Amino acid sequence: MLESLVQKNDSKILLIVLDGIGGLPVINGKTELELAKTPNLDSLAKNSALGLHIPVDYGITPGSGPGHLGIFGYDPLEYEIGRGILEALGLGLCVEDTDIAIRGNYATVEKSDGKLIIKDRRAGRIPTEENRRITQRLSEAIKEIDGVKVFFSAGMEHRIALLLRFPNPLPEGSDRIKDTDPQKEGLEPIRPVGLTEASERVAKVVQKLLEKVEEVLRDEPKANYILLRGFSQKPRMESFEKRFGLKACAIAVYPMYRGLASLVGMDLINFEGQSIEDQIKALREVWQEYDFFFLHIKKTDSYGEDGNYQGKVKVIEEFDRYLPSILELKPKVLVITGDHSTPSILKGHSWHPVPVLLHSPYVLGGTSERFTERECLKGELGIFPAKKLINLMLAHSLRLAKYGA
Amino acid sequence: MLESLVQKNDSKILLIVLDGIGGLPVINGKTELELAKTPNLDSLAKNSALGLHIPVDYGITPGSGPGHLGIFGYDPLEYEIGRGILEALGLGLCVEDTDIAIRGNYATVEKSDGKLIIKDRRAGRIPTEENRRITQRLSEAIKEIDGVKVFFSAGMEHRIALLLRFPNPLPEGSDRIKDTDPQKEGLEPIRPVGLTEASERVAKVVQKLLEKVEEVLRDEPKANYILLRGFSQKPRMESFEKRFGLKACAIAVYPMYRGLASLVGMDLINFEGQSIEDQIKALREVWQEYDFFFLHIKKTDSYGEDGNYQGKVKVIEEFDRYLPSILELKPKVLVITGDHSTPSILKGHSWHPVPVLLHSPYVLGGTSERFTERECLKGELGIFPAKKLINLMLAHSLRLAKYGA
Numbered sequence: 007m008l009e010s011l012v013q014k015n016d017s018k019i020l021l022i023v024l025d026g027i028g029g030l031p032v033i034n035g036k037t038e039l040e041l042a043k044t045p046n047l048d049s050l051a052k053n054s055a056l057g058l059h060i061p062v063d064y065g066i067t068p069g070s071g072p073g074h075l076g077i078f079g080y081d082p083l084e085y086e087i088g089r090g091i092l093e094a095l096g097l098g099l100c101v102e103d104t105d106i107a108i109r110g111n112y113a114t115v116e117k118s119d120g121k122l123i124i125k126d127r128r129a130g131r132i133p134t135e136e137n138r139r140i141t142q143r144l145s146e147a148i149k150e151i152d153g154v155k156v157f158f159s160a161g162m163e164h165r166i167a168l169l170l171r172f173p174n175p176l177p178e179g180s181d182r183i184k185d186t187d188p189q190k191e192g193l194e195p196i197r198p199v200g201l202t203e204a205s206e207r208v209a210k211v212v213q214k215l216l217e218k219v220e221e222v223l224r225d226e227p228k229a230n231y232i233l234l235r236g237f238s239q240k241p242r243m244e245s246f247e248k249r250f251g252l253k254a255c256a257i258a259v260y261p262m263y264r265g266l267a268s269l270v271g272m273d274l275i276n277f278e279g280q281s282i283e284d285q286i287k288a289l290r291e292v293w294q295e296y297d298f299f300f301l302h303i304k305k306t307d308s309y310g311e312d313g314n315y316q317g318k319v320k321v322i323e324e325f326d327r328y329l330p331s332i333l334e335l336k337p338k339v340l341v342i343t344g345d346h347s348t349p350s351i352l353k354g355h356s357w358h359p360v361p362v363l364l365h366s367p368y369v370l371g372g373t374s375e376r377f378t379e380r381e382c383l384k385g386e387l388g389i390f391p392a393k394k395l396i397n398l399m400l401a402h403s404l405r406l407a408k409y410g411a
Numbered sequence: 412m413l414e415s416l417v418q419k420n421d422s423k424i425l426l427i428v429l430d431g432i433g434g435l436p437v438i439n440g441k442t443e444l445e446l447a448k449t450p451n452l453d454s455l456a457k458n459s460a461l462g463l464h465i466p467v468d469y470g471i472t473p474g475s476g477p478g479h480l481g482i483f484g485y486d487p488l489e490y491e492i493g494r495g496i497l498e499a500l501g502l503g504l505c506v507e508d509t510d511i512a513i514r515g516n517y518a519t520v521e522k523s524d525g526k527l528i529i530k531d532r533r534a535g536r537i538p539t540e541e542n543r544r545i546t547q548r549l550s551e552a553i554k555e556i557d558g559v560k561v562f563f564s565a566g567m568e569h570r571i572a573l574l575l576r577f578p579n580p581l582p583e584g585s586d587r588i589k590d591t592d593p594q595k596e597g598l599e600p601i602r603p604v605g606l607t608e609a610s611e612r613v614a615k616v617v618q619k620l621l622e623k624v625e626e627v628l629r630d631e632p633k634a635n636y637i638l639l640r641g642f643s644q645k646p647r648m649e650s651f652e653k654r655f656g657l658k659a660c661a662i663a664v665y666p667m668y669r670g671l672a673s674l675v676g677m678d679l680i681n682f683e684g685q686s687i688e689d690q691i692k693a694l695r696e697v698w699q700e701y702d703f704f705f706l707h708i709k710k711t712d713s714y715g716e717d718g719n720y721q722g723k724v725k726v727i728e729e730f731d732r733y734l735p736s737i738l739e740l741k742p743k744v745l746v747i748t749g750d751h752s753t754p755s756i757l758k759g760h761s762w763h764p765v766p767v768l769l770h771s772p773y774v775l776g777g778t779s780e781r782f783t784e785r786e787c788l789k790g791e792l793g794i795f796p797a798k799k800l801i802n803l804m805l806a807h808s809l810r811l812a813k814y815g816a
Contacts, residue, residue, distance in 0.1 A: 030774070031776065031777070035776075062814055063412075063413075063802060064795060064799035064803055064806075065413075065804075066811065066814050067806070067812075068814050070815075082814075087815060092816045352773065354813075357806040358773075359791070379775055380778060383778060383791055384789075389795075
């Protein structure tokens with residue numbers, strides 16, 4: 007229904023994601039947002055619509071994939087992002103519609119009686135440097151199998167991502183291939199088997215690829231094979247522009263979030279540097295070219311995951327210092343939120359609702375003093391499903407026509 | 412989706428249901444919870460997550476069945492508990508998968524021209540004592556019909572519950588049998604007719620049973636027949652343990668609530684006495700043996716139904732006095748709520764959202780001063796569907812894995 011009401015205008019919407027922003031009391035009964043000194047956010051909060059979003063469902067802790075899909079307006083229970091796709095995106099591979107993405111481990115195998123036997127599923131956790139060298143060898147030696155392009159990308163230690171790019175669209179279910187990793191040493195790798203006709207076609211390419219890999223890595227002392235898991239296709243998603251009528255771009259540093267933005271068809275902005283300041287500079291440079299801007303700030307989550315609440319507080323305070331320069335751009339709608347909560351006391355993502363601030367000329371405001379979990383509870387947006395945030399952003403930019411007469 | 416994320420650990424979850432706890436202003440603008448002096452609940456509320464649940468839907472007043480199914484995590488619109496089942500549970504009959512449960516009325520009939528004519532649909536509302544004597548007669552005379560075991564249980568006045576226990580599983584729809592009570596005197600009882608093939612098989616057994624009943628009760632002056640209504644099968648529900656990975660038990664005094672707990676496969680704890688103190692003693696005794704404990708306190712509802720607000724206030728205050736001894740058990744997650752509201756001014760169940768208190772190490776807290784309807788509105792849980800309470804209990808006991816990567 008929403009899509010049928012979308013109308014265009016020249017307003018600008020800026021969505022700032024402070025990754026993992028939500029928290030819990032960590033010291034003196036205060037959360038990270040409550041501990042941070044944020045004069046600019048405080049003043050904005052007083053004149054904004056506040057609330058909290060539930061990323062997936064009550065009590066459900068989302069990964070980064072579902073967390074972002076929700077705030078992009080795609081139901082995270084409807085669109086599932088496979089492990090292979092996420093790994094590929096995280097390592098900076100650009101995933102296309104005709105791709106099969108796969109997670110891999112370098113492994114040590116030994117031939118005995120004509121059989122390959124797994125000696126070490128992680129090839130002795132080779133150093134990342136070593137991984138890069140070997141992955142480079144593979145990339146040079148294997149570029150194509152039966153007309154299917156092959157891409158490799160080195161991860162940390164023994165981890166690797168692979169993409170098989172087919173020349174033509176793949177039917178749904180082409181990724182239904184059993185992992186080749188038997189999860190145990192002393193066994194043979196499992197032959198790639200497709201569980202459907204479409205995936206069996208893919209599995210045959212994978213089998214040939216593995217034979218080629220074995221040949222190329224024969225002389226490697228440790229990483230002489232690859233075990234594969236998480237075969238997956240890109241979820242079929244209508245692009246952000248087609249769905250919501252918004253020409254959108256992403257200003258993000260980390261490959262995973264750039265990848266998630268590219269999944270919904272946002273343009274990825276390239277820029278120098280990695281700081282918040284660098285990101286705002288990039289934002290300013292492309293401000294005239296788009297309707298919708300997704301600005302992703304990662305460090306709030308990283309410090310939360312480390313249990314380093316002071317670090318998280320500092321990133322929040324750093325962001326606060328740059329807020330005035332963001333406001334100078336005068337977006338019609340500014341949203342500040344997170345993709346999920348990452349309370350320092352839990353050292354990980356959590357299920358807790360995520361603070362949302364929405365600033366536009368059409369808010370009630372005056373409900374709350376600050377942008378914190380507890381102050382957001384008093385706000386006019388209440389507690390709502392993340393996937394409805396897009397409705398609010400479109401409405402506040404006057405991009406939704408009336409429903410019914 | 413929830414079920415696929417469930418993981419086990421050794422945390423304990425305690426769900427305390429104060430039946431019909433929610434109320435409305437009854438004197439001086441205060442509700443029963445607001446009138447009660449509850450120092451222990453007040454202090455717990457300050458450090459807990461508060462909110463209100465909607466048992467079934469906005470504006471819908473639930474019976475005890477739907478009210479409990481919701482907070483047990485079973486959608487009350489998906490799982491319907493038939494009237495016969497509820498009556499049987501309420502009278503302490505243990506319902507099995509192969510049972511057909513039926514509500515009955517003792518009635519007075521007269522034979523005229525070879526026809527049975529109903530003279531009094533309630534057999535002159537015979538005293539309960541009289542009912543027990545007659546039901547005892549039936550129980551002794553009729554134990555089986557064509558290999559189907561028959562159980563009778565006396566209710567109040569003319570009311571009775573019956574169970575037909577078939578030797579083998581029954582197909583769904585076996586309970587689709589028309590009531591035999593024509594709802595009017597001067598008519599013949601309706602012959603039991605099955606609306607499907609499966610239920611016709613059951614109807615034939617019912618017909619034979621009724622002939623037997625007529626024979627046995629022939630010499631009774633008033634209660635010489637039974638009219639039957641609400642034929643029902645036990646709803647097909649996955650057990651609580653299978654669904655949520657929780658070994659669960661129920662500590663409840665009244666048969667109805669013990670029955671509802673047994674429907675989802677909770678173990679029923681037997682104990683001496685009926686007081687809150689007795690219940691807590693029983694709880695303590697089985698504390699090491701289970702993951703999940705359902706403690707049901709009935710009297711809040713009974714007084715509400717009588718319109719006796721002082722009585723309801725007193726039960727709340729009594730519960731408050733025992734709260735410290737409950738907290739000594741140190742459950743990882745403690746939830747205090749009701750299955751529905753029973754405002755004294757309505758003298759019955761109502762549709763109003765029900766206060767919820769959730770205590771765990773992972774709450775925000777600090778939002779509210781007391782456990783009352785108005786203070787719960789300020790809480791971090793918001794107003795949410797009852798069936799989502801299980802998500803929150805599982806999440807706060809760290810029994811849910813992350814969704815997506």
